[in-house]
Amino acid sequence: MMRKLHSLLRLQGGINQTLYRHTAPTISARNYATDEANANADSNNNKNSNAKRESKSLPAIRNPFGAAQEKTKNTYLTMVEIFEERDVHRRNHVEFIYAALRHMPEFGVENDLEVYKALINVMPKGKFIPTNVFQSEFMHYPKQQQCIIDLLEQMEDNGVMPDYEMEAMLLNVFGKKGHPLRKYWRMMYWMPKFKNLSPWPLPDQLPDDTLELARLAVERMCTVDLRSKVNVFETKELKDSLDDTWIVSGMSVEQSKLLKEHSPQKALYIEGPFHIWIRNRRINYFTLRADADTEFLAQLDESQMDEDDVSQIGVPFFGRAPPRRHNQLGKVRSVHQQDDGTIFAICATGTSTKDSLLSWIRLLELHGFAEFGQIPVLFRFKSTVPAKAEEIAGPDQSSDMEALNIHKEHT
């Protein structure tokens, strides 16, 4: 957001502040000509500032990207090449670049550095380099500079990190005082720092298989407890399951101990579906939980303890673990015992149906939890989240969702 603010601020000299867009740009939501009517009404004096808006209203430029039959990286690059060779002046190259940028996702090249470089290469070299202070500070060739800034912005939004060759190209086109260069340098300051900041790194290319994705999601959630184990079950193992699908189940040693200690008089709940996002893919998951053991939690209540009383310090016995304050009776609260409930396991299934969840319980029963026979297990389905998510993300997100997420509204 700040980046965009800065670039616009520089561009418009603080006049057209109302034009700032306050929505976060997303890949598919990005639209260079947001408002046709407004664009037509634009007068020539702010033509520079609204270069991108005009790109679409230009007549007579055939958009080769829209017409392409085969949407691959190769055809994309070929079209850029054809444009370069068509005539020596490369007329309308800014519009061409905008069009090319807009069609990137269709060709699946929006994460490809090479393609961005090819687009920058369309710009003529040397022509736009400012020769004096005034030129450099007043944005020499603003339309062209803004075009490349937008290109860099799109790269940034997609998390494509530029390299040193791109710096050289930009230097050749805009000189070292060029605004795209400044943008480039800022990007090169921040992007490497952000690149590996996620505590749950994902592979560069997300797997297409939803099973793999679900496994990634469950593994990510299981990092709260380092002793967690993720199992993949097939419902085929059970005779009476209706769905033939997979179940990714995550549980830790601690959780299985809690489950074994759970009183059969108290019900277990399967709750869900909840959502977790793996980059731009959404996975539904369910939790197996019980109401919080209030008695136990009250015992651990710190406010009951007299912190000032040092007259009763326990000493360990035979080299066993030394005491912690809460451990004097061998009790410590685990991360799974939250105030609103105790979570025993999580899972994601291929179909997210009640039947597959039932199979999950049966499979757990088969794999060492015979207690399920006695404990009542209730389903507590709620699906308020997807509606909310759609509200936030916009309708076009739904195309990313997989068949896996069949939401069944249960009460």
Add this chain to the structure above:
Amino acid sequence: MRYNLLSRAARLLNEKHSSRAQILLTRSSSSNARSELNAQAPGQQQEEQVTAATEESGKLPAREPLVKNFFVGLADRELLGYPEVIQRDEMSALRNALLPLNNYFAEEQDTQPQALKQLGLYGLNVPTDYEGRGYKWSASLMASEPEAQHTSVALGLQTHRVVVDLLCELGTVAQQQRYLPQLATGQLIASEAILEYTPPEDDFFATQAQYDADRRCWILNGEKAFVLTAPAEQQQLFLVLAQTQQPNVTGNLGRTSCIFLVDGKQAGVRLGEAHETFGCQAASMRRVHFEQVQLTEEQILGLPHEGNRYAEQLVRSSRLRGSLSGIVLAKRLLRQLATFSVQTQQCGVQMKDLELTRAQLSQSTCSIYAMESMLYMTAGLMDEFAGQDVTLESSITKFYTLQQLYAIASHSLTLLGPQSLHRGQVWEQGLRDAAQLCTQGESLSTLSLFIALTGLQHAGQRMNEGVRKARNPLFHPGHIFGKFLSSQSLEQPKTRMQLNENVHPTLEPAAQCIEHSVARLHMAVELMFTKHGSAVVERQNEMQRLANIVSTIYAMWASVARASRSYCIGLPLADHELLTASAICTQGRDDVLRLATEIYSGNYGNNDINLMRLSSQVAKSSGYFAVHPLTYNF
């Protein structure tokens, strides 16, 4: 406390054949400004009671615990007199009795179990009533020095003696009559079976014992590991610590343990696989399995469900006896190192003349001197006073000994280079044995926490009121102003213990070091209590430092006491003992000051917080987390 001291003095005076008694007496009278003649007058009744109680055991009434009181800033200076618990005639008898042992172990390379029996080694600490030698702590430790030349043999005998010690202390007369005569002759060899290979996550032990009310017996199930076993045909007695559940109490509260004496021949007892150990390979360590072993009431040592309470006695004995093997091994290593550095020349210079070597040799000497002084001081305290609390003393002895033993053993790595690890060489054997001893029983880190926690427990009970005031300053402004006005500082603590009055004048600076160190320990403890309150038990880093501080202080204390005694009675090379004690104290003062400063500067000042933060990432990445230094990011 005074009458204790006087009765001690009076007793020593009565015996009349100890010149030391004279010294003690004059010392006590000078410190009390009171003649021994009218010393009997005050508190006579009480004193008589106490003497009556202690006359039976022939011991003096117990004093305040020495090291525990360091935590509250008190030092019992009368205990700077090194204990002389073996009388002169007993000592000469003991020396005569030890001659054959010394000869045997000096000559023999492979010891035979039969020979050990003939030498009477199994009965050293069995009372004379049961055909044993009836040695007390000091004497039996001294008598086991020869055998400790063979660390593996010593290990087996050590565990035997620990069981005997416990039987003498806790066993009923019937039990003693049943087992002790056999144990004394070595017909029956005892060993502890306490540790387990994979201890359970929540309980003490996986080995369980249940009471069967119908058959009126206990059923024992489980397995123990690292049990030192005797040769095959030998009859064995295992001392098993098993988990029990108290009747009528469910859950964690009812979880207790119980000590059983299990005969090796009983149905259901089976010897399992042997452990391939790193050191002490001649000692056979095996797993022992117990399957539905039926035990009668008579096989319970002490009371049922009270094992935790007796653990103290059990570990005290094994700590002291374990330290002895460490000390003898350390002495042997130092002898080898010294010989090596005298014999070897490098580029025309003898190794012994190089400063580095000299410093290393002297440091090793100092540590050994301190270990030895601590061991016999602790044993002396136990022999001299009835029911003296030596929990900390014995654990510190083991902690310090093993820590320093390993340091000495690893000196050979730097001095000798690769030949120190040649298979079959004495060096290699020494290093292996040292490492093995370090893992025997409790680990060093839990031992250090035990030391700190025991001390804090003691200090907490005494300092509770002050701590509560200090933690709630607004309710107790007077207390806080008092603190502000007092001019105590870590660098220059003010002490009035006057320890120097109880040692030879040469050791006055050393006594000053001890005083300052005790004061610093007290200040550190007070600060920790004030800062953390009852959460102090979670501050393991600081507790580790406390344990190191208090170990150092006890080492200083014991060394000074011993050196002072040696010099006063003119033992050979006593002047060097003085030097050793001074060196220990100077080094110790600096160590204590450094550690106390670290505690004072808090976890942001002493780097602890950085380490804690790093560790969570190490756990997440399950190991080293940094990528290769030459990695590119773009």
